[in-house]
Amino acid sequence: MKQILVELKEMPELNIQVEEIIKTWESGKYKQVLFHIYSGMEAEMFTAYAAKRLQKLFPEADIVGTMSAGEIMDGHLIKKGILIGALFLESTTAEVFRYDNVKGNEPSVGRKIREQLDSIPEIKAAELLLPGTEFDTKELFDEIDECDKSIRIFGGYSGGHTMNSPVHYVFDASGIMFDSILVTTFAGSDFHIDIDKVIGWxxxxxxxxxxxxxxxxxxxxxxxxxxxxxxxxxxxxxxxxxxxxxxxxxxxxxxxxxxxxxxxxxxxxxxxxxxxxxxxxxxxxxxxxYGNPASIVKQVNERLEKVHDFKPQAIFIYSCIVRKAFWERYVDLELKPFGQLCSTTGFYTWGEVIRDTESGEIVEHNVTQLSIAMREGEPSDEELPAVQVDDSVLKGPAAQMRRLTSLVYTTMEELQKAQKDLQVLNEKLRLMADRDALTGLFNRGKTEDIIYGLLDETAKNGTPLSLLMIDIDYFKSVNDEYGHHTGDLVLKETAALLDDAANRVPDGHAGRWGGEEFFIILPDTRSEDALSIADTLRKKVENHDFPGVGHLTISLGVITVSKRVNAKDMFLRVDKALYDAKEGGRNCIVKVEM
Structure with a gap:
């Protein structure tokens, strides 16, 4: 693989300007040449002429082109014009496909592209060049997403050098297109590609x-x-x-x-x-x-390390016009190191496209730099130079901008940390307001709120609501004989058993009512199911070994409602049921209905 770049001039004739490309092709070393043309010209006539003239010189070559918001040549933004990139391939097969009448037909065009990609043997990657952002790209990409997930997909949107440019086009040797997509595929066992993005905002x-x-x-x-x-x-x-x-x-x-x-x-x-x-x-x-120069430089340097280790033979850079506007006269800062690794070309886009390697989803990006590193065969033994972004060149207002953004970034970090700390504190306060300090269960106030809310739902739709009111038998004797510290441990362990029982029902809750009394709230639970849960809990507590105390028991009152009831009457009735259970010998259950 080899890439040769030519910045097109008005003079001399095209065949003289591309003389090195002609000699390389005539050497017979390469089986194919693929041309990319990046044009900063809004007037289409000269762009179309250059593409047709190039096709006459290389009739067997594939040509793809896009209007550009800035042309990138070996790590530099060149003067507004036309840039030709010739990618010579030894074993890889590159093919260009054109899809017309896209607007309004995005799903069907997407399906055609997907079918085409899946039909190519040993396909490794596909490039999409799109005219502007007027399509329903979600419908388009949703279809293409379904192609083989191993296919790497990247690309960019055409657009002019200014943000208010009304013209967006792609082109090939046949002419300029405003409603077409150009898809270039790369296939072959020896073709290798590494794609990633840099943001830094x-x-x-x-x-x-x-x-x-x-x-x-x-x-x-x-x-x-x-x-x-x-x-x-x-x-x-x-x-x-x-x-x-x-x-x-x-x-x-x-x-x-x-x-x-x-x-x-x-x-x-x-x-x-x-x-x-x-x-x-x-x-x-x-x-x-906001753009933080320090973050941008850090991310670009991290990307450069990976590209360096990949040992590319050619690099494409597709970067957003907003980055060009952000850097202004320092625009080459994040481009130059790529050009020091190998021949690098590309353009400033009106939007970037990259496929997520895990989900297979094609994602549109803005204000992003895509770097596409390519090679044929295994990495060369030749060592590439170690390269990094040199941001020491930032002077005057640019240096002040770097310091200012550093200040903003540090301040934002501090504010975000303070906000997170406040959120954690608020959550703790909320839990303290809702939770019983000893057992961690809902306190009486929160328990009442939940019950009243569920009673309203029952009144509206007749969904059964069951409540278990629980008392630890002879708990006063535990405090008197073993002390309040042991009594607190008994309350905590009982609470854990109750909470486990409540969680066996969707949206079930356990709460401490006061002293050794508790409630379990069982939404959408019928009377017989509530009784079964109550009896299972009773047996579990009875068999539990409380450290330092041994075995204890609980008494339970159970009530189920399935219509509008007076809440005060309901609480009185379940409390009476618990009282009857204790009077009836303890370690038992009394059920009431309303």
């Missing part, structure tokens, strides 16, 4: 929940217009034509299936909704984020 502020969304449109966060997240925290006026530009370096960070996603806004609509790069889904937790 950090959460900022509190999370919000997506309560209303439609594809790429984010409508509501926490049941309020989604634009509020930008208007309130970044003071961006939705009435400005450039509203999204003001905030796209502060994308929205979401977590889905354990993966971090970033979504940048294309435009803030007048109705307060956000038109996003990439789909969003209801139920997602989402929050503002």
């Amino acid at each position: 950090e959460p900022l502020g509190v999370p919000f929940t997506v309560t209303k969304a439609d594809g790429h449109k984010l409508i509501e966060l926490d049941n309020r217009p989604a634009s509020g997240i930008y208007e309130k925290f970044l003071e961006i006026d939705r009435r400005l034509d450039s509203n999204a530009k003001e905030g796209y370096t502060f994308p929205l960070l979401a977590e889905y299936n354990g993966e971090e996603w970033l979504r940048s806004a294309i435009h803030i609509e007048e109705d307060g909704s956000l038109n996003m790069h990439g789909s969003v889904m209801e139920g997602m937790d989402i929050q503002l984020s």
Whole structure:
């Protein structure tokens, strides 16, 4: 495998500019050449001419191209223009497939792509080039997801050099396409590929929940217009034509299936909704984020180590236009080291695509850098240089930005830690308010609340509710003979036995009523089932060996209600049932109905 890059100039003729590519092809060493063309030109005429002219020079070659928001050549962003990458293959088979009329037909196109991928022997990877983000990509990708999970999938969305560019296209030698997808497959036992992503943006502020969304449109966060997240925290006026530009370096960070996603806004609509790069889904937790140079550099360096060890022969970089805007004149910072490893090309996208290796799901990303390392055969014995991002070049405002983001990051960490500590404390306070300090069971107040709530449900739908009121027999004698410390241990062990019995019923609960009296609450439990549970519990307690005391027994009153009742009368009746059990000789059960 070998990759040769040419930055196309107006002069001289194309055949002279690609002379090295011609010589390499004519050497006979390679069985195939695959061309990628990245065009920063909104005017399609010159782009189409370059693709057709290249096809005439190499009639047996496959050509794929995309409009680009920035062209990457050997670790550098070149001046806006056209970049040609020639990938020479010795044993790998690359094929290009075009799918037209995608919009409105996303499921059927997705099925065709899936079927095509699954039909190719020894397929290892597939690249998707898409014109903009106007498709219903969820329907498209849901179908492609079903292909063989071993196939690595990556790609990017076309788009112009500016965020308000209205033109998005892909192309091949036949011409420019605005409603087509180009799929390039790589197959062969000697082909190896390593793909991963780098983000480096950090959460900022509190999370919000997506309560209303439609594809790429984010409508509501926490049941309020989604634009509020930008208007309130970044003071961006939705009435400005450039509203999204003001905030796209502060994308929205979401977590889905354990993966971090970033979504940048294309435009803030007048109705307060956000038109996003990439789909969003209801139920997602989402929050503002900011680019932290230190985190970006750390993640890129971690990725560089893996790429270095992979020993690639060619690298593609597909990186988001928002990263280009974020770095400005330092844009080469996170690109240059890749170019020091081997020939590196790619483009700045309007969105990135990568398949999750575990779930097989194709995920859209924004503000993300994809690096695709490739080689044929086993790794070379030749040592590659050790490379890292050199962020010492950051000067002036950029250095101040690095320090400021470090301050923000550290402050956010401290605030998040304080918030977590507060949440833990609040949970402890809540438990203290609801729980009996000695036994850990619900206290009387919480037990009453649960019973009253379940009585209301029973009154509405007639679902049976059974209650067990329990008293430890001769408990006063335990305290008198063995002391209160031993008595407390008896209460704790009895509580554990009661809690175990309650948990055998869905949504069952145990609570301490006071002293040695307890309740077990059994929702949706009939009288005969409640009696069975009560008798099993009675026997279990009777057979239990309480340390230092020996065997004890309990008495139980059982009541079942299945209609609206007076709560006070119910408590009196189950209390009377418990009293009768104790008067009847203890270690027994008395049942009452209402």
